[in-house]
Amino acid sequence: MKxxxxxxxxxxxxxxxxxxxxxxxxxxxxxxxxxxxxLIWAVIVATIAVIMLVEMVGRFSAVSKKTYAEAIRENLxxxxxxxxxISELIAESLMLAAELGGISISISLLxxxxxxxxxxxxxxxxxxxxxxxxxxxxxxxxxxLGLATLAFIAGIIALGGVPTHLFPTLWHPDFQQGxxxxxxxxxxxxxxxxxxxxxxxxxxxxxREESWSTSSLILNRVTAIMxxxxxxxxxxxxxxxxxxxxxxxxxxxSTLGELGLVLAKPFGVIxxxxxxxxxxxxxxxxALEVLLAVSYNIAQGFGWEWGEDKKPAEAARFNLVIxxxxxxxxxxxxxxxxxxxxxxxxxxVIALFLPISLAPFLILMNDKQxxxxxxxxxxxxxxxxxxxxxxxxxxxxxLPLEIITGGG
Amino acid sequence: MWKxxxxxxxAGTWLGLLMLLAAVTAxxxxxxxxxxxxxxxxxxxxxxxxxxxxxxxxxxxPAYASSSFLSYQSELSGTDQSLISxxxxxxxxxxxxxxxxxxxxxxxxxxxLSNSCNWQKQLTQLKNASAAFNEAGS
Numbered sequence: 207m208k209x210x211x212x213x214x215x216x217x218x219x220x221x222x223x224x225x226x227x228x229x230x231x232x233x234x235x236x237x238x239x240x241x242x243x244x245l246i247w248a249v250i251v252a253t254i255a256v257i258m259l260v261e262m263v264g265r266f267s268a269v270s271k272k273t274y275a276e277a278i279r280e281n282l283x284x285x286x287x288x289x290x291x292i293s294e295l296i297a298e299s300l301m302l303a304a305e306l307g308g309i310s311i312s313i314s315l316l317x318x319x320x321x322x323x324x325x326x327x328x329x330x331x332x333x334x335x336x337x338x339x340x341x342x343x344x345x346x347x348x349x350x351l352g353l354a355t356l357a358f359i360a361g362i363i364a365l366g367g368v369p370t371h372l373f374p375t376l377w378h379p380d381f382q383q384g385x386x387x388x389x390x391x392x393x394x395x396x397x398x399x400x401x402x403x404x405x406x407x408x409x410x411x412x413x414r415e416e417s418w419s420t421s422s423l424i425l426n427r428v429t430a431i432m433x434x435x436x437x438x439x440x441x442x443x444x445x446x447x448x449x450x451x452x453x454x455x456x457x458x459x460s461t462l463g464e465l466g467l468v469l470a471k472p473f474g475v476i477x478x479x480x481x482x483x484x485x486x487x488x489x490x491x492x493a494l495e496v497l498l499a500v501s502y503n504i505a506q507g508f509g510w511e512w513g514e515d516k517k518p519a520e521a522a523r524f525n526l527v528i529x530x531x532x533x534x535x536x537x538x539x540x541x542x543x544x545x546x547x548x549x550x551x552x553x554x555v556i557a558l559f560l561p562i563s564l565a566p567f568l569i570l571m572n573d574k575q576x577x578x579x580x581x582x583x584x585x586x587x588x589x590x591x592x593x594x595x596x597x598x599x600x601x602x603x604x605l606p607l608e609i610i611t612g613g614g
Numbered sequence: 615m616w617k618x619x620x621x622x623x624x625a626g627t628w629l630g631l632l633m634l635l636a637a638v639t640a641x642x643x644x645x646x647x648x649x650x651x652x653x654x655x656x657x658x659x660x661x662x663x664x665x666x667x668x669x670x671x672x673x674x675x676p677a678y679a680s681s682s683f684l685s686y687q688s689e690l691s692g693t694d695q696s697l698i699s700x701x702x703x704x705x706x707x708x709x710x711x712x713x714x715x716x717x718x719x720x721x722x723x724x725x726x727l728s729n730s731c732n733w734q735k736q737l738t739q740l741k742n743a744s745a746a747f748n749e750a751g752s
Contacts, residue, residue, distance in 0.1 A: 315682070318677030456748050464682065474674075475675055
């Protein structure tokens with residue numbers, strides 16, 4: 207029992223790596239710098255949605271002893287399974303490249319070495335970790351470093367709290383002429399970066415790696431709420447800090463380095479170290495999660511042997527996917543697009559495909575063959591339909607907004 | 615099978631129309647390309663100015679500053695060409711921005727991160743560029 211409760215760290219790492227990643231940091235920073243507190247509502251809506259989805263996917267895996275990918279293929283057929291798989295491969299290869307870039311930039315901010323130079327070495331490091339590290343190390347390492355994101359909350363306190371003049375921007379954001387499309391674009395990007403399908407596959411597979419059962423359902427609920435809540439607090443704090451520090455200086459937060467200035471103002475050099483560590487931890491956690499989630503997804507969908515704790519020879523094809531997918535992300539990253547821009551673009555692409563990834567939930571979570579008495583109740587189904595409608599609306603506007611705004 | 619194909623065709627058509635509607639609506643809420651470019655450049659020059667000021671105030675390390683300036687370089691390079699191609703009408707604004715762009719860009723390419731050079735002058739150049747570009751973008 208004690209061991210089970212200790213596995214709450216699964217939620218924390220899923221939050222720091224899955225909720226807070228290059229995409230969330232990029233969107234939160236830009237949201238605060240451009241619209242004050244006017245987009246916090248979008249972070250809260252996305253948090254509620256992701257808490258519900260994570261709770262559902264954890265419940266599903268704990269009760270049915272199957273992962274989300276396995277169930278999609280089994281219940282809806284292999285041809286249907288390919289739809290979300292292809293869409294996720296496109297979106298997540300971009301996101302993985304952005305996460306690798308985020309790690310490179312965090313090291314670059316500490317050392318002054320150009321991030322392009324660091325990028326290939328970071329990719330090799332991630333490959334070694336994903337190839338050889340046991341699940342517990344991947345779970346606990348970034349989780350501990352991820353505590354540096356608490357510096358965003360400490361930064362607000364050190365700056366004397368939220369200035370009263372910012373509160374009206376909560377319900378009446380500062381719109382300059384012609385920035386309406388930017389606002390809508392950021393709403394889509396915030397939802398896309400928060401409700402990431404890789405997060406659900408990683409969580410679902412993690413529940414199986416840790417052999418969750420029906421006795422883990424309370425733990426699952428606590429993990430979903432606490433883990434996602436922790437990630438959400440960090441994102442909201444970053445929106446607030448950007449609004450306090452960057453907005454008055456008319457800095458739009460278009461590179462990750464300038465985003466670190468929000469902690470340099472209250473804490474000086476130590477603040478920049480904290481920012482670099484927070485960026486490193488969240489991007490490291492997310493890079494490992496994306497990489498493993500894609501490999502889990504493919505191995506489970508195709509019925510191959512899988513598992514991070516298995517030796518590479520025991521799950522050869524699972525480990526081969528890790529290598530190939532990482533190589534694809536490296537090629538994308540070597541083009542040299544700024545990681546923050548790539549993260550924003552990846553978030554929009556995720557938003558575009560979100561309905562395809564989430565639609566199977568409604569069917570699977572009401573299937574008594576899998577869940578017995580633990581199927582969704584009426585309230586959860588209503589929320590799920592609302593999430594799907596929201597995802598569809600976001601998908602419709604995301605692509606036109608990406609083109610019109612030029613990526614924010 | 616035929617019915618299923620027809621359903622997907624209709625769904626695709628509706629989705630395409632809705633995306634087009636979203637695009638047309640969003641066009642009414644967006645800045646011109648020239649204003650967008652000027653705004654982004656103004657924001658990047660403001661970030662460069664703050665980075666330089668923070669570095670000399672000891673709030674960030676030289677390593678942090680030089681890494682940040684590399685990002686500002688890639689963010690700002692080619693802005694002059696974009697402004698020239700996007701300018702429609704007001705040539706005075708364009709010439710004023712281009713005149714401020716060149717010296718500010720020299721600072722971004724070679725920021726003075728020690729006390730051995732005139733960093734205050736660089737700060738002024740970045741401030742002037744940032745103010746002018748932000749004004750043109752608003």
